[in-house]
Amino acid sequence: SRSRFLTTLEKINENFKRIYQTLFKGGSAEIKLLDETDILNSGVEIKVKLPGKKLQNLQLLSGGEKALSSLAFIFSMFLYKPSPICVLDEVDAPLDEANIENLMVLINEMKTNTQFLIVTHNPKTLEVADTIYGVTMIEPGVSSIYSIDVSEKDKKIV
Amino acid sequence: SRSRFLTTLEKINENFKRIYQTLFKGGSAEIKLLDETDILNSGVEIKVKLPGKKLQNLQLLSGGEKALSSLAFIFSMFLYKPSPICVLDEVDAPLDEANIENLMVLINEMKTNTQFLIVTHNPKTLEVADTIYGVTMIEPGVSSIYSIDVSEKDKKIV
Amino acid sequence: PYLKKIDIFGFKSFPSRIEIFFKKGANLIIGPNGSGKSNVLDALIWGIGETKISSLRGGKTEDIIFSGNRKKKPLAAAEVSLIFDNEGEEVRLFRKAYRDGESVFRVNSKRARLKDIVEELYKLGIGDRKYFFIEQGMIGNIITMGHLEKRILIEEAA
Amino acid sequence: PYLKKIDIFGFKSFPSRIEIFFKKGANLIIGPNGSGKSNVLDALIWGIGETKISSLRGGKTEDIIFSGNRKKKPLAAAEVSLIFDNEGEEVRLFRKAYRDGESVFRVNSKRARLKDIVEELYKLGIGDRKYFFIEQGMIGNIITMGHLEKRILIEEAA
Ligand SMILES: Nc1ncnc2c1ncn2[C@@H]1O[C@H](COP(=O)(O)OP(=O)(O)OP(=O)(O)O)[C@@H](O)[C@H]1O
Ligand SMILES: Nc1ncnc2c1ncn2[C@@H]1O[C@H](COP(=O)(O)OP(=O)(O)OP(=O)(O)O)[C@@H](O)[C@H]1O
Ligand SMILES: [Mg+2]
Ligand SMILES: [Mg+2]
Numbered sequence: 001s002r003s004r005f006l007t008t009l010e011k012i013n014e015n016f017k018r019i020y021q022t023l024f025k026g027g028s029a030e031i032k033l034l035d036e037t038d039i040l041n042s043g044v045e046i047k048v049k050l051p052g053k054k055l056q057n058l059q060l061l062s063g064g065e066k067a068l069s070s071l072a073f074i075f076s077m078f079l080y081k082p083s084p085i086c087v088l089d090e091v092d093a094p095l096d097e098a099n100i101e102n103l104m105v106l107i108n109e110m111k112t113n114t115q116f117l118i119v120t121h122n123p124k125t126l127e128v129a130d131t132i133y134g135v136t137m138i139e140p141g142v143s144s145i146y147s148i149d150v151s152e153k154d155k156k157i158v
Numbered sequence: 159s160r161s162r163f164l165t166t167l168e169k170i171n172e173n174f175k176r177i178y179q180t181l182f183k184g185g186s187a188e189i190k191l192l193d194e195t196d197i198l199n200s201g202v203e204i205k206v207k208l209p210g211k212k213l214q215n216l217q218l219l220s221g222g223e224k225a226l227s228s229l230a231f232i233f234s235m236f237l238y239k240p241s242p243i244c245v246l247d248e249v250d251a252p253l254d255e256a257n258i259e260n261l262m263v264l265i266n267e268m269k270t271n272t273q274f275l276i277v278t279h280n281p282k283t284l285e286v287a288d289t290i291y292g293v294t295m296i297e298p299g300v301s302s303i304y305s306i307d308v309s310e311k312d313k314k315i316v
Numbered sequence: 317p318y319l320k321k322i323d324i325f326g327f328k329s330f331p332s333r334i335e336i337f338f339k340k341g342a343n344l345i346i347g348p349n350g351s352g353k354s355n356v357l358d359a360l361i362w363g364i365g366e367t368k369i370s371s372l373r374g375g376k377t378e379d380i381i382f383s384g385n386r387k388k389k390p391l392a393a394a395e396v397s398l399i400f401d402n403e404g405e406e407v408r409l410f411r412k413a414y415r416d417g418e419s420v421f422r423v424n425s426k427r428a429r430l431k432d433i434v435e436e437l438y439k440l441g442i443g444d445r446k447y448f449f450i451e452q453g454m455i456g457n458i459i460t461m462g463h464l465e466k467r468i469l470i471e472e473a474a
Numbered sequence: 475p476y477l478k479k480i481d482i483f484g485f486k487s488f489p490s491r492i493e494i495f496f497k498k499g500a501n502l503i504i505g506p507n508g509s510g511k512s513n514v515l516d517a518l519i520w521g522i523g524e525t526k527i528s529s530l531r532g533g534k535t536e537d538i539i540f541s542g543n544r545k546k547k548p549l550a551a552a553e554v555s556l557i558f559d560n561e562g563e564e565v566r567l568f569r570k571a572y573r574d575g576e577s578v579f580r581v582n583s584k585r586a587r588l589k590d591i592v593e594e595l596y597k598l599g600i601g602d603r604k605y606f607f608i609e610q611g612m613i614g615n616i617i618t619m620g621h622l623e624k625r626i627l628i629e630e631a632a
Binding site: 043 | 460463
């Protein structure tokens with residue numbers, strides 16, 4: 001129904017604003033109806049303002065800014081309807097070191113209630129690990145798995 | 159004309175086979191007509207066999223394998239009709255250290271005849287640099303550029 | 317609740333039975349390109365009932381069954397078990413598929429249908445994977461999806 | 475030939491004139507997310523005559539002109555100069571655009587049209603950018619494009 005959608009939108013928007021602050025350390029962001037007069041059919045738009053920059057078209061964001069904004073959007077819906085598990089496959093690939101750190105702050109917060117499965121090639125992302133698994137193909141075409149002690153995490157080249 | 163297309167396809171296929179060997183250190187690859195009986199209209203397919211693995215559907219390749227195969231394909235056409243300049247924007251993002259090294263071997267070979275502009279976040283990719291430029295936003299929203307001495311390349315966190 | 321263990325046998329690059337024990341918190345998976353990291357995540361997604369083969373990067377149903385390598389023949393079937401711990405009580409979900417495409421499901425070792433799997437997941441709080449799973453390479457595209465697509469995402473979360 | 479220098483003024487995140495001197499060989503560009511690395515490449519692509527604004531990650535023509543920040547007002551125009559060295563002889567390409575969308579071109583300081591720019595580039599051996607430029611985020615998609623698309627790529631290279 002209409003009012004249910006609006007309440008959901010509002011809650012998700014609140015999550016989005018908060019998560020955006022954590023990930024971008026400033027700026028502002030908002031999820032809102034494109035056409036407030038037509039609640040039943042209106043699309044939803046996302047407006048972001050990066051710290052120190054002007055409000056702009058999402059297309060002009062950089063690769064890393066798009067990735068981080070996408071994460072904020074997904075997590076804002078995730079927190080509205082939390083699942084016990086969250087799976088991220090190399091979401092850190094476009095991010096620089098500083099933004100990986102910001103993402104790790106958020107994941108550290110969320111991991112008390114959510115189990116994460118995270119695939120990465122970036123040593124910086126390993127810092128958030130509680131367990132680490134290595135996957136390898138000793139025999140070509142056949143995957144095998146081995147456990148890595150978390151204390152080794154800074155030695156591991158990925 | 160027909161014969162021109164076939165000669166081009168054959169030359170590009172030869173480049174592709176050679177580049178594939180450099181990037182994947184083995185395996186085999188081929189660019190061929192989908193339907194040999196209809197040269198004028200047939201599509202072109204790419205078949206790859208990764209070292210030690212069976213021939214397979216391109217969709218099943220991993221993120222890094224797809225990226226490296228794509229690079230082999232682009233470079234096979236590039237070498238057929240070389241341009242004085244080649245521009246790569248974070249093509250190393252899905253690659254692990256070993257594959258970045260293989261890519262750098264290829265770029266080192268090609269850079270005697272081709273000028274490269276390469277954007278990266280990966281320190282490993284810096285090893286191929288002849289010059290390094292840093293881009294930063296001291297004033298938010300305003301890009302400024304500074305030159306980095308190549309001897310500093312192993313100290314630079316990207 | 318959390319995912320305690322995943323058992324993979326005959327699925328993609330896992331020709332022999334492999335058990336992976338996960339912990340609460342952040343489980344990191346690392347390894348070279350093409351070693352099988354995303355395949356582990358595919359096994360999880362398939363195990364919770366994914367029906368679209370393209371979401372598992374396959375073309376035809378049998379693409380998820382081990383297709384052989386130099387030494388090993390293709391297998392006839394793929395099976396995945398997911399063991400969730402729900403406040404101390406174990407919930408076991410099992411899925412097996414043969415080359416002809418039919419899947420067999422089990423919930424706690426009793427024969428079941430896909431609908432029973434979905435119901436168990438609902439009890440665990442696991443819904444549509446678009447809210448908890450970010451596929452490799454997709455992170456930059458989410459924020460720039462269309463206005464109506466964004467609305468549907470929020471509507472379905474409601 | 476190679477690209478000796480790029481001059482950017484008023485284009486995207488460059489409100490004041492910036493000169494970047496490139497060398498032969500590999501020129502690496504590093505820096506934080508959103509700092510302006512891809513914008514430098516966009517300036518190059520625009521300077522060689524790109525007409526599709528979406529290929530420059532823009533929506534409307536004026537998206538490429540500096541839109542202002544906290545301290546600076548939006549500018550009225552964007553201009554880029556590309557200086558190529560062709561066996562010791564300099565070739566200067568210049569492009570300027572105002573907010574209403576019209577572009578002014580110059581070749582070696584003489585007024586020119588887009589067609590003259592393309593001709594100069596042809597003499598330098600610079601053709602369609604799809605053979606020498608890999609945009610950010612696109613590297614994984616090239617190998618999985620359709621059979622006919624691949625054919626067209628090879629046909630146009632012929
Ligand atoms: N049905 C199958 N049978 C055998 N091997 C398969 C099958 N399906 C996929 N594979 C193998 O799995 C490999 C891809 O694995 P995966 O996508 O998990 O790699 P990854 O570890 O995620 O790598 P990356 O870091 O590059 O993303 C392919 O190279 C392919 O050989
Ligand atoms: N017309 C414009 N006016 C002012 N700033 C602009 C304009 N167009 C783009 N920008 C700015 O450029 C930034 C993006 O820069 P760019 O895409 O070059 O980043 P990048 O260094 O490539 O980052 P990444 O590593 O994340 O890919 C945006 O944040 C935006 O603020
Ligand atoms: Mg992967
Ligand atoms: Mg960029």
